[in-house]
Amino acid sequence: MDIEARLVALETRLRSAEDQLEIIRLLNTYGPAVDSGSAEAAADLWVEDGIYDAGGVTRFTPEALIQMYNDTGHQELVHTGASHLTATPRIEVNGDTAEAVAYSFVVLRRGEEWFIMRGAINHWSLVRTNDGWRIKERFNRVLDGTPASHEVMRRGLRGAD
Amino acid sequence: MDIEARLVALETRLRSAEDQLEIIRLLNTYGPAVDSGSAEAAADLWVEDGIYDAGGVTRFTPEALIQMYNDTGHQELVHTGASHLTATPRIEVNGDTAEAVAYSFVVLRRGEEWFIMRGAINHWSLVRTNDGWRIKERFNRVLDGTPASHEVMRRGLRGAD
Amino acid sequence: MDIEARLVALETRLRSAEDQLEIIRLLNTYGPAVDSGSAEAAADLWVEDGIYDAGGVTRFTPEALIQMYNDTGHQELVHTGASHLTATPRIEVNGDTAEAVAYSFVVLRRGEEWFIMRGAINHWSLVRTNDGWRIKERFNRVLDGTPASHEVMRRGLRGAD
Numbered sequence: 001m002d003i004e005a006r007l008v009a010l011e012t013r014l015r016s017a018e019d020q021l022e023i024i025r026l027l028n029t030y031g032p033a034v035d036s037g038s039a040e041a042a043a044d045l046w047v048e049d050g051i052y053d054a055g056g057v058t059r060f061t062p063e064a065l066i067q068m069y070n071d072t073g074h075q076e077l078v079h080t081g082a083s084h085l086t087a088t089p090r091i092e093v094n095g096d097t098a099e100a101v102a103y104s105f106v107v108l109r110r111g112e113e114w115f116i117m118r119g120a121i122n123h124w125s126l127v128r129t130n131d132g133w134r135i136k137e138r139f140n141r142v143l144d145g146t147p148a149s150h151e152v153m154r155r156g157l158r159g160a161d
Numbered sequence: 162m163d164i165e166a167r168l169v170a171l172e173t174r175l176r177s178a179e180d181q182l183e184i185i186r187l188l189n190t191y192g193p194a195v196d197s198g199s200a201e202a203a204a205d206l207w208v209e210d211g212i213y214d215a216g217g218v219t220r221f222t223p224e225a226l227i228q229m230y231n232d233t234g235h236q237e238l239v240h241t242g243a244s245h246l247t248a249t250p251r252i253e254v255n256g257d258t259a260e261a262v263a264y265s266f267v268v269l270r271r272g273e274e275w276f277i278m279r280g281a282i283n284h285w286s287l288v289r290t291n292d293g294w295r296i297k298e299r300f301n302r303v304l305d306g307t308p309a310s311h312e313v314m315r316r317g318l319r320g321a322d
Numbered sequence: 323m324d325i326e327a328r329l330v331a332l333e334t335r336l337r338s339a340e341d342q343l344e345i346i347r348l349l350n351t352y353g354p355a356v357d358s359g360s361a362e363a364a365a366d367l368w369v370e371d372g373i374y375d376a377g378g379v380t381r382f383t384p385e386a387l388i389q390m391y392n393d394t395g396h397q398e399l400v401h402t403g404a405s406h407l408t409a410t411p412r413i414e415v416n417g418d419t420a421e422a423v424a425y426s427f428v429v430l431r432r433g434e435e436w437f438i439m440r441g442a443i444n445h446w447s448l449v450r451t452n453d454g455w456r457i458k459e460r461f462n463r464v465l466d467g468t469p470a471s472h473e474v475m476r477r478g479l480r481g482a483d
Binding site: 164167168171174175177178181182248249250251252253262263264266276277278279280282303304305306307310311312314315317318 | 325329332333336339340343346347350351353354355357358359360363400401402403404405407408409410429431434435436437438
Binding site for chain 3: 003007010011014017018021024025028029031032033035036037038041078079080081082083085086087088107109112113114115116
């Protein structure tokens with residue numbers, strides 16, 4: 001293989017590795033943002049018309065998300081001591097779009113301990129923008145044993161190695 | 162250093178980074194597979210004669226694993242709402258083999274909350290195949306304070322930076 | 323762009339990706355070290371004059387850390403069955419220094435289950451040494467809803483993409 005072809009191959013492969021690391025960074029910005037009440041920083045992780053579908057109400061960014069993170073229920077979590085924990089995601093990059101699947105947990109302080117008040121499975125559709133990777137849609141279902149939750153998990157097996 | 166040597170160095174280093182990202186992806190495919198009852202997708206993470214040693218019975222893939230994930234006990238977890246969570250692994254790649262060490266937790270729904278029904282430490286021996294990285298052996302011990310569990314943790318310190 | 327410039331760009335970008343993977347490995351060495359009572363391996367993750375500030379007493383490595391991991395309280399955790407879990411960190415590399423932010427949890431066995439005895443948010447200042455990346459300071463605050471804990475989380479948003 002000539003030098004030009006090897007350079008192009010390296011550039012393409014490295015970009016895919018960087019994309020995965022950037023998506024890990026993006027998804028792990030969410031917890032510290034919402035748990036510190038930084039509503040705008042959290043909303044900024046989505047594209048302008050991004051979607052957060054956690055069952056029930058589907059919220060469009062950025063206004064609805066900012067409102068959600070500023071509401072009384074969320075503020076109570078913030079002031080009690082909470083972690084919106086995103087587990088290590090399974091990421092598949094396809095050029096300028098990507099998919100990620102991971103569990104997420106809301107861990108809340110109760111007295112001298114912490115407990116898991118919510119367990120969920122998530123599927124993120126991501127897109128490369130001029131400002132880096134952003135979430136286009138986050139689809140979240142609680143871990144309740146229903147076929148709907150299993151379906152989200154199975155999205156993580158598409159294109160499995 | 163001449164161009165050829167720099168290209169080879171880049172190719173070798175990039176492959177190691179890609180290997181780590183692929184192993185993270187492989188290990189994080191496990192949870193969504195077993196928690197959605199996708200027994201065959203879970204068994205596919207191992208090589209044909211792979212081993213899952215979780216204490217007591219040692220199971221060889223793929224048939225024994227498929228059977229385990231289809232049995233009544235596991236199906237009860239699937240339909241209650243569970244997360245077989247793999248924490249971020251510590252990975253060491255050595256050419257065509259690799260080792261990973263990580264905690265794992267089984268988080269199960271109970272009423273309106275989730276609890277940790279099993280905490281464990283794991284050591285994976287991995288191998289590069291024509292179809293990508295696969296698990297050769299997963300060695301899993303419950304977090305019970307015994308020397309056997311500490312020994313698995315210490316495998317994660319071999320070759321520590 | 324000429325070949326020399328492309329090679330330099332690749333080398334610089336790849337080094338940043340490798341740095342992130344190495345920091346993930348470093349931070350995930352901590353749990354298996356302290357949970358197996360390997361006090362010296364844990365202290366080795368810091369530079370010689372490194373700091374672990376977990377509120378209250380600030381400890382300087384390595385002697386103070388080794389002493390902490392050998393004291394009665396920590397040894398009780400080790401022999402009960404514990405996981406000092408570091409969640410996936412948000413990492414920003416800047417040349418020879420880096421910052422990471424992540425939640426951490428101490429998960430302890432109690433009878434037939436495990437519970438979260440401590441939830442915290444962490445900010446690490448890291449430095450590249452001749453022996454690889456090391457922790458210069460780990461700043462840890464419990465998840466108690468106080469402004470001090472939120473401030474640590476917000477450090478993870480500096481330089482957010």
